[in-house]
Amino acid sequence: MTDLTRPQRFFADRFNVTPGLIDRLLGSSLRGRVEDADVYLEYRINEELVIEESVIKKASRHVSQGAGVRAQAGTRTGYAHTDDISLPNLEEAARQARAIADRSSASGVMAVPGGTPHDLYTLAEPPIAANLERKVDLLKRIDAAARGADPRVRQVIASVTSEDLVVLVATASGFTVGDVRPLTRLNVTVIAEEHGKREVGTYGGGGRVPLDHFLEQDRWRRFAAEAARQATLKLSAVDAPAGTMTVVLGPGWPGILLHEAIGHGLEGDFNRKGVSAFAGRLGQKVASELVTVVDDGTLPNRRGSLNVDDEGTPTGRTVLIERGVLRGYMQDKLNARLMGMPATGNGRRESFAHPPLPRMTNTFMLAGEDDPEDIIRSVDRGLFAVTFGGGQVDITSGKFVFSASEAYLIEGGRITAPVKGATLIGNGPDALTRVSRVGSDLQLDEGIGTCGKDGQSVPVGVGLPTIRVDGMTVGGTHV
Amino acid sequence: MTSALGDVLVSVLERATARGATAADGFLIEEREFSASVRLGEVETVTHSQDQRLSLRVFAGRASAAASTSDLSPASLERVVDEATRLARITAEDPHAGLPERGELIDRIPDLDLEDRSGDDPLPEEKIAVARRAEAAALAVDPRIENSEGAEYGDRRAHYVYATSSGFCGSYATSSFSVSVSPVAAQNGEMQRDSWYTVARKRARLEDPEAVGRTAAARALRRLGARKVKTVEVPVIFDAENAASLVRSIAGAISGPSLYRRASFLVDRLGTRIAAPSVTIVDDGLLPGALGSRPFDGEGLPTRRTVLVNEGVLESYLLDTYSARKLGGRSTHHAARDGSGVTVGTTNLMLLPGTASAADLIASVDNGLYVTELIGFGVNGVTGDYSRGAVGLWIENGRLSYPVEEVTVAGNLLEMFSAVDGVADDLVLRDRTASPTLKIARMVVAGN
Numbered sequence: 001m002t003d004l005t006r007p008q009r010f011f012a013d014r015f016n017v018t019p020g021l022i023d024r025l026l027g028s029s030l031r032g033r034v035e036d037a038d039v040y041l042e043y044r045i046n047e048e049l050v051i052e053e054s055v056i057k058k059a060s061r062h063v064s065q066g067a068g069v070r071a072q073a074g075t076r077t078g079y080a081h082t083d084d085i086s087l088p089n090l091e092e093a094a095r096q097a098r099a100i101a102d103r104s105s106a107s108g109v110m111a112v113p114g115g116t117p118h119d120l121y122t123l124a125e126p127p128i129a130a131n132l133e134r135k136v137d138l139l140k141r142i143d144a145a146a147r148g149a150d151p152r153v154r155q156v157i158a159s160v161t162s163e164d165l166v167v168l169v170a171t172a173s174g175f176t177v178g179d180v181r182p183l184t185r186l187n188v189t190v191i192a193e194e195h196g197k198r199e200v201g202t203y204g205g206g207g208r209v210p211l212d213h214f215l216e217q218d219r220w221r222r223f224a225a226e227a228a229r230q231a232t233l234k235l236s237a238v239d240a241p242a243g244t245m246t247v248v249l250g251p252g253w254p255g256i257l258l259h260e261a262i263g264h265g266l267e268g269d270f271n272r273k274g275v276s277a278f279a280g281r282l283g284q285k286v287a288s289e290l291v292t293v294v295d296d297g298t299l300p301n302r303r304g305s306l307n308v309d310d311e312g313t314p315t316g317r318t319v320l321i322e323r324g325v326l327r328g329y330m331q332d333k334l335n336a337r338l339m340g341m342p343a344t345g346n347g348r349r350e351s352f353a354h355p356p357l358p359r360m361t362n363t364f365m366l367a368g369e370d371d372p373e374d375i376i377r378s379v380d381r382g383l384f385a386v387t388f389g390g391g392q393v394d395i396t397s398g399k400f401v402f403s404a405s406e407a408y409l410i411e412g413g414r415i416t417a418p419v420k421g422a423t424l425i426g427n428g429p430d431a432l433t434r435v436s437r438v439g440s441d442l443q444l445d446e447g448i449g450t451c452g453k454d455g456q457s458v459p460v461g462v463g464l465p466t467i468r469v470d471g472m473t474v475g476g477t478h479v
Numbered sequence: 480m481t482s483a484l485g486d487v488l489v490s491v492l493e494r495a496t497a498r499g500a501t502a503a504d505g506f507l508i509e510e511r512e513f514s515a516s517v518r519l520g521e522v523e524t525v526t527h528s529q530d531q532r533l534s535l536r537v538f539a540g541r542a543s544a545a546a547s548t549s550d551l552s553p554a555s556l557e558r559v560v561d562e563a564t565r566l567a568r569i570t571a572e573d574p575h576a577g578l579p580e581r582g583e584l585i586d587r588i589p590d591l592d593l594e595d596r597s598g599d600d601p602l603p604e605e606k607i608a609v610a611r612r613a614e615a616a617a618l619a620v621d622p623r624i625e626n627s628e629g630a631e632y633g634d635r636r637a638h639y640v641y642a643t644s645s646g647f648c649g650s651y652a653t654s655s656f657s658v659s660v661s662p663v664a665a666q667n668g669e670m671q672r673d674s675w676y677t678v679a680r681k682r683a684r685l686e687d688p689e690a691v692g693r694t695a696a697a698r699a700l701r702r703l704g705a706r707k708v709k710t711v712e713v714p715v716i717f718d719a720e721n722a723a724s725l726v727r728s729i730a731g732a733i734s735g736p737s738l739y740r741r742a743s744f745l746v747d748r749l750g751t752r753i754a755a756p757s758v759t760i761v762d763d764g765l766l767p768g769a770l771g772s773r774p775f776d777g778e779g780l781p782t783r784r785t786v787l788v789n790e791g792v793l794e795s796y797l798l799d800t801y802s803a804r805k806l807g808g809r810s811t812h813h814a815a816r817d818g819s820g821v822t823v824g825t826t827n828l829m830l831l832p833g834t835a836s837a838a839d840l841i842a843s844v845d846n847g848l849y850v851t852e853l854i855g856f857g858v859n860g861v862t863g864d865y866s867r868g869a870v871g872l873w874i875e876n877g878r879l880s881y882p883v884e885e886v887t888v889a890g891n892l893l894e895m896f897s898a899v900d901g902v903a904d905d906l907v908l909r910d911r912t913a914s915p916t917l918k919i920a921r922m923v924v925a926g927n
Contacts, residue, residue, distance in 0.1 A: 055571030060545035080527040083549040200861040242925035243710040390856035396672035401855035401868035423857035423866040475887025
């Protein structure tokens with residue numbers, strides 16, 4: 001169980017916002033007139049250090065704070081936010097939020113979130129508190145390692161970002177919960193140059209972990225070497241093939257396939273509105289029976305994990321697809337209530353300036369039984385993709401893309417030439433029906449994912465074992 | 480109000496100097512926003528907000544650091560200054576770091592007509608009604624428009640103040656208004672969503688919400704029955720909205736930070752041909768009432784009109800003071816402030832129109848793709864390699880024939896711009912970046 005007293009004490013000391021005050025605010029303004037109402041308080045510190053041309057070129061620190069007040073009745077949401085946390089402002093926000101709910105007939109019954117908050121990332125020293133000199137030293141070592149990796153490395157840009165986020169959620173049912181969320185990310189970008197040709201490689205990782213995470217197991221050295229390896233490898237890449245072929249996805253970050261192909265389509269709001277390609281398909285077969293996919297916000301120290309979501313609901317492990325059959329949606333409170341389903345702890349927001357939406361946490365496919373090398377050997381002609389950039393999906397048509405940044409041809413069961421980056425495109429409702437092999441090597445990503453929806457960005461995780469997909473369209477230039 | 484904000488900013492800069500900073504500048508934004516979404520005629524979400532943010536950059540000699548806060552209380556501002564000066568001690572001396580020369584700063588701030596001063600601020604109910612009308616018009620177009628992701632109305636007013644420790648303090652105010660609609664068309668179990676929007680600095684300049692709704696509906700309807708095509712190399716026409724994204728890619732590749740890092744496919748190309756002679760790209764920050772206009776850039780330098788690509792030849796980069804000094808030139812007055820300091824940004828970025836109509840370009844293609852939507856992030860700014868998901872209409876014998884989806888279009892930006900063989904006459908500055916319809920002679924469309 002997390003220590004609720006710290007966020008409560010924090011907002012009481014800093015802004016004179018006490019539990020009693022919040023209770024009065026919600027009680028006088030909102031209780032009995034709406035189905036649900038809450039106040040969300042947030043205080044966030046961000047810090048970024050960047051090394052470029054082997055010197056610390058950028059250092060910045062940002063503080064943001066604010067409060068969001070929400071009132072809900074039926075499908076209506078009134079939301080008001082302010083970055084000036086003071087009683088008059090909170091009262092004004094509550095008045096504005098309430099205005100929208102006033103005209104509807106609310107039942108006045110408020111749901112109390114069930115379950116107990118987790119304790120997934122209490123750190124002795126959060127990354128934001130780590131000594132600046134240690135961060136500077138880490139960046140200098142990464143710079144030297146990446147430059148030393150290959151004479152063709154021309155430019156190294158590395159950054160370490162740290163964040164500390166204190167949140168407090170108080171609902172009109174009298175329930176209050178807080179969370180303190182550390183987050184850090186290390187990113188290495190390498191530009192390699194040879195014969196006037198340039199390429200870029202990027203690698204990184206992080207999570208709700210202390211700075212020491214990057215020193216353990218020489219992670220920093222591996223990140224630097226990976227970025228350099230990718231950049232130099234691509235200098236000799238050939239044109240990617242164009243057309244439909246067998247694709248083998250490597251373990252870990254290629255799990256972005258799941259995030260785009262099915263993840264967004266299984267978020268409650270799109271299904272409640274009937275605009276998702278997966279709407280009304282619970283219980284139907286949407287994937288090969290080798291495929292089981294879960295969304296799990298309870299993994300310790302992961303980037304996508306939360307003790308409670310941004311509505312105060314403890315996160316959970318939601319089975320989305322079980323042996324090929326669609327089993328569940330990811331829900332926030334509003335859509336869970338309107339669909340008559342349980343809230344799953346997936347109500348998330350970028351900041352106090354945004355109302356919550358159903359969002360993913362850590363989304364991954366469970367391991368299968370195949371030897372990853374056997375999976376490669378099983379392909380006569382195809383593509384082996386191991387590193388990806390971003391992806392995107394059209395929820396309604398189900399079409400999704402994700403862009404491979406490191407990929408190889410498979411010829412006669414063997415990995416051969418590296419190919420240039422290419423976008424892979426598929427159709428969510430049938431992409432996973434084409435999964436014919438699932439490896440035993442499930443990996444979660446290193447902790448770099450950020451997901452965007454409705455202009456809101458939140459940190460997420462993905463994971464995948466090596467899988468074979470029979471028939472995906474590869475958007476190369478070689479016809 | 481603006482002068483009070485200016486006073487806050489000036490006092491922060493004074494404190495920075497007192498704390499040992501040799502120079503400092505700061506940007507303060509105060510904004511007030513309202514948005515309302517409706518879906519199937521019912522209100523979904525109404526949001527009110529009021530926010531402010533002060534960002535500060537301090538120099539300790541030739542070392543610098545940045546900090547920002549949304550808390551403008553005196554105690555918080557003191558902490559911000561102290562943090563920034565502390566951070567400046569760990570960054571390296573950089574001979575190119577520093578503020579612009581005092582004489583380069585804008586001396587008279589022009590009125591670019593960026594704020595709606597009509598004085599009317601309708602009630603929330605009236606604003607909600609605008610979104611409702613737009614959505615209702617979309618739903619009424621055709622029985623196959625049977626669902627909706629909703630319609631949204633938004634407005635925003637902002638004050639910007641910029642000041643330097645050398646004594647400059649300038650400000651300006653803007654407003655913007657928008658309406659968007661996202662209807663869903665359905666037929667035989669297939670669903671297709673599309674959207675349309677209008678955005679303007681003046682409320683009165685918003686397009687008719689009903690017309691926006693009807694356009695959105697027509698866009699969703701024309702996607703019904705979409706299919707994949709066989710993999711083939713053909714001419715590809717980008718509609719105006721999507722051609723604008725190609726122009727943004729060029730801007731990214733000629734921005735100072737990409738160039739001095741050598742992380743661009745246009746490194747060392749100034750003065751050389753990078754596109755077909757039909758391609759001229761300008762950035763004009765002085766257009767009255769336009770969405771990308773601003774009187775001065777993020778470092779107080781006067782905005783102007785810059786020809787970036789003239790008849791295919793790269794004539795100017797996009798530079799702030801720092802990247803200009805790194806590259807041995809002068810700022811092109813394109814500094815922009817973001818969360819972590821100063822970067823480079825465009826104002827109103829446009830590829831200038833040609834003389835053919837969009838219909839002429841389509842008529843010139845026997846077999847090819849007309850792109851109406853692009854998805855994904857498959858653009859490599861270092862190599863120019865381009866591969867994105869596309870939705871559109873297949874062109875057969877000079878006519879738009881049937882809808883296409885689940886395909887990619889791929890090529891290389893440098894080759895694509897060199898292969899532009901048609902620039903239409905339909906440039907409309909609907910947003911900050913705009914292009915006419917563009918025809919690229921050949922690209923690979925991957926499908927079955």
